[in-house]
Amino acid sequence: MYQRELMLPMGEQSCFLFGPRQTGKTTYMATVPGDRPRFDVNLLSTDIFLKYSRDPSLFRRELEFWLVGASCT
Numbered sequence: 001m002y003q004r005e006l007m008l009p010m011g012e013q014s015c016f017l018f019g020p021r022q023t024g025k026t027t028y029m030a031t032v033p034g035d036r037p038r039f040d041v042n043l044l045s046t047d048i049f050l051k052y053s054r055d056p057s058l059f060r061r062e063l064e065f066w067l068v069g070a071s072c073t
Helices: 025-031 046-054 057-071
Strands: none
Touching: 046 057
């Protein structure tokens, strides 16, 4: 396995992690320490991609719902 030297801004900000397939993005995020919950969306999953393609505002509504729940914990 390769040593990763990526540092993401994991403060109060949000961030998007884009990159080619099979380069360790999901593995990296699973190992990032933090006590804050994450909202992950994998658009390579066909059912998830189609769900948001049919109703793009659904993403915003689900994120807002998730943020309310995450702020209560």
